[in-house]
Structures are given as structure tokens and as C-alpha cells.
Amino acid sequence: MLAPRPQDRFTLPRCEDCGKFHFYPRPVCPHCASARIGWAEASGRGEVYSHSTVHRAPSPAFKDDVPYVIAIVKTDEGPHLLSRVVGVSPQAVHVGMRLRVRLDKRAEGVVLPEFEPESVK
């Protein structure tokens, strides 16, 4: 079974046999079906593959956040993952925008990686 995700750096599941990254975590590698999988440090860089600005909260817990940007991020390591794009006006977000990870957001004590434009200092 895969260990809990490290909280102090950005990691992705990687197959210890074929060396390829994937996401989401799963019992066997989608590339070679090996069951030897661990969390490996990733660059935390990627780009916007697609995005949507949410104007209607799915539940009261998100009411204070609207509008917010949900995006599919294509990481430089390959895997796609869903996240938020922060630190930028929603209107400025576009497909292909270069991103880097931020690890300051937590939900229920677990780090929730978000992304901001690489251009933000």
C-alpha cells in the first residue's frame, strides 16, 4: 500500500520499476502494471490544460471563495491533476499559462497543492 503523501514538498506517485509518474495514486502503475509505487519529488511546474471559474459554490463551505479558478494542470512530469489557480485574476487565466505549485493551503490538516502563475514573484 502507498504511504501517506509527504506534506513538506510536492510529490507525485512514481513507479519504482518503470520510473514513470502517474496521478491519481492507484494500486498498480498504469504504464507497466507494477505494484511497486512510491511518492517521488516533482518539479511543481506545469501549465494550464483547461480551466473554469466557479461562480456558484457547490456547498456553503465554498461560499466565501467564489469566484475561484478550478484548473486541470498538466505537470512537467506528465500527469494531469485537478487543482486551483490562485494569485491571479480569473480573467487572466488561459490554456498554456505556466504555473508553479504552492503548498500553503490545507484542508482537514492535509496539504492541498495549489498553483500560481510562474510570472508571480
Add this chain to the structure above:
Amino acid sequence: MNKSLQNVSIAGVGESPLGSVPGMNAMELQRAAALAALADAGLSLSDVDGLLTTPIRVANWAMPVGMVAQGLGIRPGYLATLDVAGASGTAMVHHAAMAVATGQATTVLCVAGQNQLSNVSRDAAVAQIAGAGWAHPEYEAPYGPLVPTLYALVAQRHMHEYGTTPEQMAEVAVAIRGHAALNPLAHKKAPISVADVLNSKMITTPLHLLDCAIVSDGAAAFVISSRPGLKKRAVKILGQGYGFTHTYIGEHDNIATTGAVQSGRAAFAMAGVKPADIDVAELYDCFTITVIVELEDLGFCPKGEGGRFVEGGRIRLGGELPVTTHGGLLSAVHPGLAGGMFHVVEAVRQLRGEAGARQVPEAELVLAHGNGGIIGIHCTLILGKG
């Protein structure tokens, strides 16, 4: 057609009252639909020896098909609860047909539905749908996507890759609302324009309120049977196919293309026909973008041309390919997992010439398509006159 399906027919179809039906619970809606479909087939509950249903969300039914069998007072010799999300409606036809073709049952009743609208408040319904697990509970849901957001990601990517526009998506909603206006049972019948869609509340860019399916009460039913001497002209299952790509949208590397490519290819090959032969397409329309992607992936137009295909009234009644002629999930009825069953009901009525003001003249071949999850699972049917 597959030889094993030669003696299998869709013998009857029916539905409960649809829309806002506060006086009926899920079982009462399902019973009404079941009795309507059986009456349509000239059969009764005592003729039913197989039963299929889907799970419901509004009540905690531990064993849905057992609850339905009990509610109808029958003890079928073949029964199952089927859940391939929005593809369940078309998949029920496939599973029932397999049971009949293999002699497991003679007459399978497929019935599902619930009081999705009247059971809870609209806010609670949105929260319930958002929390139903369509987003990965650990790696997606904490970011706060609506189910419409997950489809909006498809729409945004499609716009980026192919130049699809909000106006083209709006035309899907307008065309299908026009069809609902001709369906006396439809939940929403008031005509809308492209401007109305674009001016409706922005939910999750680029999808507006009117790009999204409605929430309704209702149930549908159909009867699949091998009995000879049916009351009405039987409808035959000429082709069927499935396609699966992913459970969670984040892991699908190419979100502007769906498993409808695979399901459509299989269904057309089995039926021995091609997209240009289809007279009516009852496409799953949970969002406007869904229809555009399905038109492409099922082969009605080249990949990327779906937005341009819907222009000029091409998918309206009287157009080259009338789409979702009962008014679909966008306007007629959407009670949850049963939503895709109404596309099958409409396909049968079109083939029998019973669609009234929305009848497509000389409809000989009708495609019905179900899409489940976040474009992840697909089931296509090609139906024809017996």
C-alpha cells in the same frame, strides 16, 4: 443485427408524471412508469419475469431492485441493479436484451426514477450532486468543483482546441428547448433564444445556467420481451456498444474526446449502418457541450466540427439530424440516473410514429446514446423498426 437479438424487442415504453410532482415519492413514480410501459406493451405485471433498475439518491434503498420488486409486488426470476451513471438508460436495454436473448427471462421490465426535485431544496440537490463522488473525494473535491465545473473543463478545452463558441453551445440548449415545447410532458417548455442562454446566470465558465440540465421529478420504464403477438409494432435493437476511458476527469489526458468514439464504432459495426443513415439522434444532453462532443465522437461530423455542425438549425426538428427530440435533460426531464431512459422512450416513439408534433417523418433508424460520469462511460444503441 446480432442474430441472438432477432427475437428480442422493445415492446412498450412509458413514464410517470414529469417535472414538479410533489405528491409522489420515488416508488410511486416508478410504479406509474412501469404500469404505463406494460399497458403500452399490452402486458401486465404478472407477465414480468425480469427486472432491472438503477440506484436512487433521494432515499437509502439498500438493495434498489429488491425495493422495486417489492413495491411492484413481483418476484422476477432475473433481476439486477445497474449503475453506469448517465449511461444506465441505454445500458439497461442492452442488459435486458442479453437476459431475454439467453432465455434467462421472457419479459424484462426496466424502470427507474425518483423525486429528485421535490425531495430536497435546490441548494441541497446541488450539494448532494456535488458530493456524490463525481469528483475524486481526496484529490478533486476539496478544491470545490461543481459537477458542471468538470464539464466546463471539457468545454473550455474544446473551445481552445477547436474554436467552439458559447453561441454554438447555446444553440444546443435552444434547439432542445424547442423540442421540449412540442412535448406535452416536458418540464420546461418556454421558448429560449441564444441571447437568453448567454444572459442566464454564469455558473462555472463557460457554462451558464441554461447550458446545464434541469432537476426534475420523474420515472421512465420500458419492456424488453421475446413474446410473440405484441400489441404494437416492435422496435428492434440493431446495434449496441460501450466505451470507457476514466472515472475522474483529471486523469483523462484528452478531455475533448470521449469513449463515445468506441461505443459508437461498436454500435455502428454491429448494426451494419453508418452515421449518415441515422434519422434521429437521441443524444445525452447533461450539458450543451456534451451534445457537441457526442456529435463528433459518434461520427456525425469530423472531430472539432461539432460547434459548427449545430449551427443553421441542423439539429432542430426539420434539420438534417434532429437531436434529442423529446427535450432531453436540458428541458424535458432529469431525475438523476433514470434521465437517459427518456432518450430510449423517445427513440421508440419516433420509430413507431407516435411522437406527435415532434415526429420526424419516416424515422427508420434512431440512435440513442448515454454518457455517464464526467464523459467517462458511454453506451450507444441503434434501434430500428421490427
